[in-house]
Amino acid sequence: xxxxxxxxxxxxxxxxxxxxxxxxxxxxxxxxxxxxxxxxxxxxxxxxxxxxxxxxxxxxxxxxxxxxxxxxxxxxxxxxxxxxxxxxxxxxxxxxxxxxxxxxxxxxxxxxxxxxxxxxxxxxxxxxxxxxxxxxxxxxxxxxxxxxxxxxxxxxxxxxxxxxxxxxxxxxxxxxxxxxxxxxxxxxxxxxxxxxxxxxxxxxxxxxxxxxxxxxxxxxxxxxxxxxxxxxxxxxxxxxxxxxxxxxxxxxxxxxxxxxxxxxxxxxxxxxxxxxxxxxxxxxxxxxxxxxxxxxxxxxxxxxxxxxxxxxxxxxxxxxxxxxxxxxxxxxxxxxxxxxxxxxxxxxxxxxxxxxxxxxxxxxxxxxxxxxxxxxxxxxxxxxxxxxxxxxxxxxxxxxxxxxxxxxxxxxxxxxxxxxxxxxxxxxxxxxxxxxxxxxxxxxxxxxxxxxxxxxxx
Amino acid sequence: xxxxxxxxxxxxxxxxxxxxxxxxxxxxxxxxxxxxxxxxxxxxxxxxxxxxxxxxxxxxxxxxxxxxxxxxxxxxxxxxxxxxxxxxxxxxxxxxxxxxxxxxxxxxxxxxxxxxxxxxxxxxxxxxxxxxxxxxxxxxxxxxxxxxxxxxxxxxxxxxxxxxxxxxxxxxxxxxxxxxxxxxxxxxxxxxxxxxxxxxxxxxxxxxxxxxxxxxxxxxxxxxxxxxxxxxxxxxxxxxxxxxxxxxxxxxxxxxxxxxxxxxxxxxxxxxxxxxxxxxxxxxxxxxxxxxxxxxxxxxxxxxxxxxxxxxxxxxxxxxxxxxxxxxxxxxxxxxxxxxxxxxxxxxxxxxxxxxxxxxxxxxxxxxxxxxxxxxxxxxxxxxxxxxxxxxxxxxxxxxxxxxxxxxxxxxxxxxxxxxxxxxxxxxxxxxxxxxxxxxxxxxxxxxxxxxxxxxxxxxxxxxxxxxxxxxxxxxxxxxxxxxxxxxxx
Numbered sequence: 001x002x003x004x005x006x007x008x009x010x011x012x013x014x015x016x017x018x019x020x021x022x023x024x025x026x027x028x029x030x031x032x033x034x035x036x037x038x039x040x041x042x043x044x045x046x047x048x049x050x051x052x053x054x055x056x057x058x059x060x061x062x063x064x065x066x067x068x069x070x071x072x073x074x075x076x077x078x079x080x081x082x083x084x085x086x087x088x089x090x091x092x093x094x095x096x097x098x099x100x101x102x103x104x105x106x107x108x109x110x111x112x113x114x115x116x117x118x119x120x121x122x123x124x125x126x127x128x129x130x131x132x133x134x135x136x137x138x139x140x141x142x143x144x145x146x147x148x149x150x151x152x153x154x155x156x157x158x159x160x161x162x163x164x165x166x167x168x169x170x171x172x173x174x175x176x177x178x179x180x181x182x183x184x185x186x187x188x189x190x191x192x193x194x195x196x197x198x199x200x201x202x203x204x205x206x207x208x209x210x211x212x213x214x215x216x217x218x219x220x221x222x223x224x225x226x227x228x229x230x231x232x233x234x235x236x237x238x239x240x241x242x243x244x245x246x247x248x249x250x251x252x253x254x255x256x257x258x259x260x261x262x263x264x265x266x267x268x269x270x271x272x273x274x275x276x277x278x279x280x281x282x283x284x285x286x287x288x289x290x291x292x293x294x295x296x297x298x299x300x301x302x303x304x305x306x307x308x309x310x311x312x313x314x315x316x317x318x319x320x321x322x323x324x325x326x327x328x329x330x331x332x333x334x335x336x337x338x339x340x341x342x343x344x345x346x347x348x349x350x351x352x353x354x355x356x357x358x359x360x361x362x363x364x365x366x367x368x369x370x371x372x373x374x375x376x377x378x379x380x381x382x383x384x385x386x387x388x389x390x391x392x393x394x395x396x397x398x399x400x401x402x403x404x405x406x407x408x409x410x411x412x413x414x415x416x417x418x419x420x421x422x423x424x425x426x427x428x429x430x431x432x433x434x435x436x437x438x439x440x441x442x443x444x445x446x447x448x449x450x451x452x453x454x455x456x457x458x
Numbered sequence: 459x460x461x462x463x464x465x466x467x468x469x470x471x472x473x474x475x476x477x478x479x480x481x482x483x484x485x486x487x488x489x490x491x492x493x494x495x496x497x498x499x500x501x502x503x504x505x506x507x508x509x510x511x512x513x514x515x516x517x518x519x520x521x522x523x524x525x526x527x528x529x530x531x532x533x534x535x536x537x538x539x540x541x542x543x544x545x546x547x548x549x550x551x552x553x554x555x556x557x558x559x560x561x562x563x564x565x566x567x568x569x570x571x572x573x574x575x576x577x578x579x580x581x582x583x584x585x586x587x588x589x590x591x592x593x594x595x596x597x598x599x600x601x602x603x604x605x606x607x608x609x610x611x612x613x614x615x616x617x618x619x620x621x622x623x624x625x626x627x628x629x630x631x632x633x634x635x636x637x638x639x640x641x642x643x644x645x646x647x648x649x650x651x652x653x654x655x656x657x658x659x660x661x662x663x664x665x666x667x668x669x670x671x672x673x674x675x676x677x678x679x680x681x682x683x684x685x686x687x688x689x690x691x692x693x694x695x696x697x698x699x700x701x702x703x704x705x706x707x708x709x710x711x712x713x714x715x716x717x718x719x720x721x722x723x724x725x726x727x728x729x730x731x732x733x734x735x736x737x738x739x740x741x742x743x744x745x746x747x748x749x750x751x752x753x754x755x756x757x758x759x760x761x762x763x764x765x766x767x768x769x770x771x772x773x774x775x776x777x778x779x780x781x782x783x784x785x786x787x788x789x790x791x792x793x794x795x796x797x798x799x800x801x802x803x804x805x806x807x808x809x810x811x812x813x814x815x816x817x818x819x820x821x822x823x824x825x826x827x828x829x830x831x832x833x834x835x836x837x838x839x840x841x842x843x844x845x846x847x848x849x850x851x852x853x854x855x856x857x858x859x860x861x862x863x864x865x866x867x868x869x870x871x872x873x874x875x876x877x878x879x880x881x882x883x884x885x886x887x888x889x890x891x892x893x894x895x896x897x898x899x900x901x902x903x904x905x906x907x908x909x910x911x912x913x914x915x916x917x918x919x920x921x922x923x924x925x926x927x928x929x930x931x932x933x934x935x936x937x938x939x940x941x942x943x944x945x946x947x948x
Contacts, residue, residue, distance in 0.1 A: 136668020
């Protein structure tokens with residue numbers, strides 16, 4: 001629900017589709033759609049399964065609500081003092097706070113030891129956030145040491161001269177409140193004033209699951225709540241493991257009728273179902289909620305005689321997790337084979353690649369004037385190289401070759417890499433592509449140096 | 459025992475596994491030499507060197523593997539290492555003497571850590587490479603070289619305080635090394651003292667398990683080396699220190715089940731798992747878990763040589779995302795690594811005799827008193843939780859009805875706190891007086907690093923053991939030389 005000039009205006013996308021005009025993007029937070037999942041997809045016969053699409057929030061996730069609700073009361077004072085907004089967050093809360101801080105001319109710093117999704121890091125930097133990663137555990141452990149990174153973090157916040165607005169999402173009751181007064185009642189309204197029989201959510205800060213569960217139980221105390229955590233050795237962005245949830249101040253085991261673990265594989269599987277079959281571009285956390293819900297409800301479905309309903313939360317969108325998914329499911333990113341790739345050379349071809357030793361190469365350079373191509377990185381080339389050589393970094397060279405031979409056939413070529421391995425591959429490839437006089441420097445630049453041959457720095 | 463036992467079974471590889479399956483030998487040795495007793499397996503250190511070498515080979519890197527001597531004072535391990543092609547990193551005068559005496563030539567020794575004048579002099583006198591900790595130490599070394607007319611000293615500059623770009627990677631503050639931010643004036647001095655010192659490279663050593671922090675440091679070292687080359691200096695190597703880690707517990711599931719149970723015990727949702735409800739750094743504040751688990755990650759999927767491999771495979775952001783190994787190779791730098799704990803992985807065991815087994819008042823848990831002090835088995839001191847292996851006195855004597863038991867392990871000092879571990883240890887069967895408990899994998903830091911002679915109790919003796927022609931041979935640690943095993947004379 002948004003406030004426009006003191007009037008309450010429903011951003012009611014789910015029904016009328018009326019255009020809604022806002023004065024600030026923050027008014028677009030909340031009032032997200034509740035979408036029924038096609039029973040042909042989930043296969044539950046007696047249960048209507050709904051997804052609460054928090055990915056519709058303007059900064060992209062369910063955390064927009066909590067971030068705004070936690071920061072809003074303190075923003076005026078923070079602007080006055082020029083405070084820095086600070087939060088322990090590895091993802092969506094940081095994203096929302098970075099935007100909110102930027103809108104108010106404040107700096108935002110995210111402190112984390114859990115940021116394992118590279119795209120999110122880059123996005124935060126792009127939004128102007130500062131990121132600090134906490135140090136890893138000491139290798140020569142002193143069990144008596146008390147300076148754990150989080151203690152140090154809290155000490156920094158209370159240091160004199162430091163002016164921080166710490167939103168404290170794991171302990172701040174405003175986190176829960178955002179969902180108690182927003183997300184939860186929205187679900188009840190969209191279900192025509194009734195609470196669902198089941199509510200399923202991943203447990204991260206426990207803010208959304210606690211707030212929504214409380215709101216739903218105010219309508220109907222019989223609502224059953226399933227909390228999902230990550231399997232202990234697994235990593236699902238935005239969800240804690242069973243041990244880690246105990247570190248969360250907002251976490252109360254009494255909120256949940258059951259807590260179950262989901263694996264990263266299941267989360268990705270659920271995500272794919274939502275993405276490909278439901279048109280819902282959910283990220284892995286939403287996928288975990290879907291998969292956890294179907295797993296649990298599927299076991300009950302057969303015994304039901306009357307219709308029931310269930311709601312799960314889709315926290316955010318898929319786009320930020322491409323790297324995460326690629327690492328775990330490279331099969332999803334199958335690409336067509338490329339032309340002229342060094343990868344499709346046979347071992348025999350590589351072994352047969354024309355090569356030349358350091359002493360002969362020196363003589364050849366003096367008499368045959370081959371083009372000397374150094375395949376190392378620009379930094380290494382800049383430091384030391386064979387006089388007169390050209391630097392084409394191997395990655396660039398591979399791209400070049402895809403289009404065909406980049407040298408005239410009449411120009412002899414000597415390829416050099418660190419130890420003569422990559423250059424042998426490319427010599428074989430160029431030979432296959434029809435170049436008549438290409439050679440690989442045997443032993444590479446290392447052998448060249450070891451033989452005492454000159455290397456220069458321009 | 460009413461509850462499911464929570465085992466933390468040790469990872470046992472050869473030849474340690476075979477040794478623990480030889481109860482006769484272990485009992486003979488402890489009967490003769492007393493309890494506790496440290497048994498070293500020198501051949502394994504050579505195998506560990508080879509594992510590190512294979513990572514070097516996979517990345518085509520040259521350079522040295524230096525054993526951080528401080529991890530173990532064993533003569534047998536050092537002498538066996540001297541027979542390989544590895545080097546040694548010494549951190550005291552005595553360690554340097556030990557290394558020279560064990561057969562390491564000066565080109566295979568690097569002197570690190572805080573140094574006193576005799577240590578620095580002997581290092582310079584014997585032309586050992588010196589990892590210089592600070593400007594003051596550099597000046598001290600220069601004055602020794604000049605004052606005693608020694609030959610030019612080969613030095614590594616130990617650096618610290620590396621900064622990352624983009625994301626700020628925080629690191630614990632180190633007492634050691636020169637801040638990389640002030641490397642310019644330090645290099646000015648190196649150039650000015652060119653008559654007395656020769657810069658062979660730069661070094662870092664970070665006390666962390668975090669790969670990102672180490673990658674930032676390695677990248678920072680590459681930038682400093684470029685600055686050196688720009689000045690006309692000829693550095694050839696980066697020393698990435700150690701801290702590659704060891705996996706003590708064999709199964710990930712056991713470690714996960716145990717740490718979850720410990721969390722539950724601290725929160726009061728299950729019975730305590732420790733003596734006096736100790737939380738290993740965790741505490742319960744109003745139902746929320748606070749504090750940090752002060753334990754070594756006892757099961758590590760990636761440790762030792764594998765950890766070095768991961769570090770080398772990391773991309774370096776300021777060098778266009780090339781992997782660190784490729785950059786080292788392309789820039790023609792040698793890689794130096796200084797594993798301590800990881801190089802003596804599986805190289806030893808501490809055995810202690812069971813003196814007494816007593817039921818507590820409730821009868822639920824047993825108190826097992828050992829002929830060893832807590833400091834003789836310093837696993838707990840290093841935050842390592844792992845089960846001992848029971849080596850029965852009478853292997854044939856079947857006690858069929860016996861099931862798993864929960865015990866507390868007490869040391870031999872007249873001191874309430876002398877507990878081998880504060881953890882409730884689950885053993886597959888009840889130990890009896892005269893049995894031995896074997897604490898596997900103690901060679902790195904957990905044998906002699908902290909052992910005392912408190913109450914005038916003797917420190918553990920050390921023996922070296924090896925297999926020859928299918929049977930075990932042994933000698934006192936002091937008596938071991940690479941020529942002692944029959945194979946070694948060839």
